[in-house]
Amino acid sequence: MSSKDLFKSVLFLCRFVLPRRPSACHTNHGRSQRHPSLEDLASQTVVCDVEGALLRTSSTFPYFMLVALEAGGFLRGLLLLLLHPLISCLGHEVGIRIMVMVCFFGLRKEDFRVGRAALPKFFLEQVGLEGFEVLRRGGRRVCVSSMPTVMVEGFLKEYLDVEVVLGRELKLLGGYYTGLMEDRVIGFGHVDLAHHQLFTHCKVSHHISTQYEVYVHINYTVYESITCEVCLVGEAEKRRWHPLPSSQYPKPLVFHDGRIAFTPDAISTLCMFLWFPLGFALAFARALVFLCLPYALCVPLLAFLGMHSRLITSDDKEERRGDGSQLYICNHRTLLDGLYISAALGRHLTATTYSVSRISEWFSPIRTVRLTRNREEDAARMKKLVQEGDLLVCPEGTTCREPYLLRFSQLVAEISREVVPVALESWVSMFYGTSTGKLKFLDPLYFLMNPFPCYEVEFMARVATGAIGGKECSSYEMANHLQAEIGTRLGFQCTSLTRKDKYLLLAGNEGTI
Numbered sequence: 263m264s265s266k267d268l269f270k271s272v273l274f275l276c277r278f279v280l281p282r283r284p285s286a287c288h289t290n291h292g293r294s295q296r297h298p299s300l301e302d303l304a305s306q307t308v309v310c311d312v313e314g315a316l317l318r319t320s321s322t323f324p325y326f327m328l329v330a331l332e333a334g335g336f337l338r339g340l341l342l343l344l345l346h347p348l349i350s351c352l353g354h355e356v357g358i359r360i361m362v363m364v365c366f367f368g369l370r371k372e373d374f375r376v377g378r379a380a381l382p383k384f385f386l387e388q389v390g391l392e393g394f395e396v397l398r399r400g401g402r403r404v405c406v407s408s409m410p411t412v413m414v415e416g417f418l419k420e421y422l423d424v425e426v427v428l429g430r431e432l433k434l435l436g437g438y439y440t441g442l443m444e445d446r447v448i449g450f451g452h453v454d455l456a457h458h459q460l461f462t463h464c465k466v467s468h469h470i471s472t473q474y475e476v477y478v479h480i481n482y483t484v485y486e487s488i489t490c491e492v493c494l495v496g497e498a499e500k501r502r503w504h505p506l507p508s509s510q511y512p513k514p515l516v517f518h519d520g521r522i523a524f525t526p527d528a529i530s531t532l533c534m535f536l537w538f539p540l541g542f543a544l545a546f547a548r549a550l551v552f553l554c555l556p557y558a559l560c561v562p563l564l565a566f567l568g569m570h571s572r573l574i575t576s577d578d579k580e581e582r583r584g585d586g587s588q589l590y591i592c593n594h595r596t597l598l599d600g601l602y603i604s605a606a607l608g609r610h611l612t613a614t615t616y617s618v619s620r621i622s623e624w625f626s627p628i629r630t631v632r633l634t635r636n637r638e639e640d641a642a643r644m645k646k647l648v649q650e651g652d653l654l655v656c657p658e659g660t661t662c663r664e665p666y667l668l669r670f671s672q673l674v675a676e677i678s679r680e681v682v683p684v685a686l687e688s689w690v691s692m693f694y695g696t697s698t699g700k701l702k703f704l705d706p707l708y709f710l711m712n713p714f715p716c717y718e719v720e721f722m723a724r725v726a727t728g729a730i731g732g733k734e735c736s737s738y739e740m741a742n743h744l745q746a747e748i749g750t751r752l753g754f755q756c757t758s759l760t761r762k763d764k765y766l767l768l769a770g771n772e773g774t775i
């Protein structure tokens with residue numbers, strides 16, 4: 263976009279009144295209208311207030327709570343919860359400063375991954391379709407937030423294609439967050455350069471001295487020097503907004519991390535803390551039942567203890583007869599996939615694993631065998647295992663929480679003449695039972711601590727691995743075929759993403775053991 267175009271840009275600041283940011287712009291600056299014309303935005307710059315005009319709720323508390331719980335731990339989350347009444351009484355700016363102090367103090371910048379790994383899912387769920395429609399049409403998209411940039415940047419840039427993010431910068435000491443915010447815009451990195459260019463064209467760059475003033479300039483000053491339209495969005499109007507459907511995300515949300523599976527507003531977080539003692543006891547009881555009782559007894563007892571499951575079998579009952587060893591392949595939802603499939607079959611399977619913690623292996627009621635990630639060695643190992651008895655392989659090599667299937671390993675089509683595909687779906691309401699961090703051994707515990715974890719296990723008709731529709735095929739084609747079959751059955755989208763892609767995004771490593 264040329265500087266002339268930029269100078270002519272129309273800034274659409276869609277916002278609703280926040281405590282410290284009254285609607286002065288409504289009377290002081292530019293034209294204001296309730297609904298912006300969406301035509302011709304492609305040649306213009308749209309400036310959007312994240313909390314005010316993009317998200318359906320203006321409260322930032324749940325996002326800070328996610329930072330506190332995921333990056334700081336449950337005690338930090340509890341402290342933030344206890345401070346909630348105070349934060350609600352104080353003004354917006356003071357409240358943000360307190361939350362930043364509680365959530366960020368002492369965290370190492372290098373280790374802070376919540377902004378990219380956990381928060382985008384929750385932000386995306388709160389995006390209003392109506393607000394996004396305006397932002398999406400802008401030739402250049404600028405987002406402003408009163409939250410720290412590290413919290414919103416990943417979501418806005420990675421998932422909504424926003425070019426410039428104006429958030430708050432955090433002070434650092436020796437690579438650790440101090441819990442304080444910078445008063446001045448710092449550095450001349452990509453973002454700040456973009457600010458500079460943008461505001462130079464808007465003839466206000468020389469006024470920018472603090473991050474907060476940037477915000478004030480956008481709200482109250484910038485309209486005096488350029489042509490602009492302002493769209494104000496009231497809280498009542500936002501309540502009528504629709505959530506942005508996941509099918510309309512500019513980039514699909516395939517991977518995310520973190521333990522918390524619900525939006526942690528104050529009430530929900532309080533419920534979670536109250537649930538903890540009971541949840542822990544319940545998880546212990548469920549694990550004991552799983553470990554000690556035969557499947558015939560443990561399935562009904564676990565259902566009584568709130569673990570709901572549903573078994574679907576194909577018309578071809580042969581695959582469950584148990585007359586000889588069988589290779590089962592399934593999409594990977596959690597570490598408990600093997601247990602649910604074993605329980606559904608009523609007999610133990612052997613399951614291959616990549617990165618299960620030693621503790622989970624010790625406690626596993628079914629036999630687990632580690633793969634080496636060496637193709638020849640793994641193929642030999644799996645061939646041997648499938649000759650010894652029923653074997654379960656998860657050809658994705660890692661779990662996926664969303665309705666997507668990662669690339670299937672070709673090995674599953676090379677080690678046996680036929681496979682039984684198993685389509686799995688699972689649901690949790692409080693804690694995710696998967697992780698990419700160091701505390702993987704807690705994955706089963708978190709899954710079992712959910713009030714009503716659910717699983718659906720569907721045995722599909724067995725597939726001969728040598729041919730598709732009577733036509734000979736390669737193992738690569740067969741792997742894709744199996745992925746497509748399971749994807750179609752579940753309504754999941756097939757991707758070519760891998761375990762490495764997931765771990766690079768969420769954990770900053772390649773997911774090797």
Ligand SMILES: O=P(O)(O)OC[C@H](O)CO
Nearest residue numbers: 615616617618659660661
């Ligand atoms: O989601 P992950 O990467 O912990 O996968 C766990 C699997 O069981 C790998 O064997």
